[in-house]
Amino acid sequence: MKKSDVLKLPSMPLQSPTFPRGPYRFFRRQYLVVSYQSDAAAIREALPEPLVPAGDTVAVQWLDLPDGEGFGAYSAAAQIIPCTFKGEPCNFVSQMYVDNTPPLAGGREIWGYPMKYGKAVLKVTGDTLTGTLDYATQRAATGTMVYKHDAFRADLSKEKELLARTQVTLKMIPDIDGTPAIAQLVGINFADVKLHGAWTGEARLELIPAVNCPLADLPVRRVTGGLHMVTDMTLPYGRVLHDYLA
Numbered sequence: 001m002k003k004s005d006v007l008k009l010p011s012m013p014l015q016s017p018t019f020p021r022g023p024y025r026f027f028r029r030q031y032l033v034v035s036y037q038s039d040a041a042a043i044r045e046a047l048p049e050p051l052v053p054a055g056d057t058v059a060v061q062w063l064d065l066p067d068g069e070g071f072g073a074y075s076a077a078a079q080i081i082p083c084t085f086k087g088e089p090c091n092f093v094s095q096m097y098v099d100n101t102p103p104l105a106g107g108r109e110i111w112g113y114p115m116k117y118g119k120a121v122l123k124v125t126g127d128t129l130t131g132t133l134d135y136a137t138q139r140a141a142t143g144t145m146v147y148k149h150d151a152f153r154a155d156l157s158k159e160k161e162l163l164a165r166t167q168v169t170l171k172m173i174p175d176i177d178g179t180p181a182i183a184q185l186v187g188i189n190f191a192d193v194k195l196h197g198a199w200t201g202e203a204r205l206e207l208i209p210a211v212n213c214p215l216a217d218l219p220v221r222r223v224t225g226g227l228h229m230v231t232d233m234t235l236p237y238g239r240v241l242h243d244y245l246a
Contacts, residue, residue: 033059036057038056046081046217053081060141075120083168091166093168097117116213119134120134127146136213143205145228164193185242201225
């Protein structure tokens, strides 16, 4: 294989790239977001400078992604910390767990999403929207929300603002000798977002301490609400907000 052919590869291995070149379009992407108040000092410890916490609120979200171009179908769960970067409101993706190799590898290598392998499930059972996360065969988180109790709400401006907000990740890639080759805060903004529906309501959240899935290190003090959304959107490439090696 020639050098020019190597440089055209979207990912490894060369015989069968793990993921194709982006951007990536998602259809009928479903969210359960449970927001809660946590410990302010623990939030500050989990948030890399120069990001600044936006209060004491954290969210755990479940995603069901049945149709991701280039990635296939998978589910995910993430812990999100609202914050600011140079005064701009944004969301830091602190932890993320997925159950499919292409998005796990692509998420880490391209955008710096902090993805590890875990089994997240988002489904409707009876009158309840339920999200669960298992890590190393043990339950690490359970979220529940009432199902579409405000089905006739017309104003979805807050949900549209949330989807438009910059996501921030900490991208860390070591060099061949183990020293940092890349150490960046990366900004990501979804594009071509279509919001099929959004519903709010009562929710509950249980986080179970787990050494390799430490969502519970940001403990639940009080659940402030649940959000259920269904969207189509495009995940484009990101941009460097802050370079720790510069």
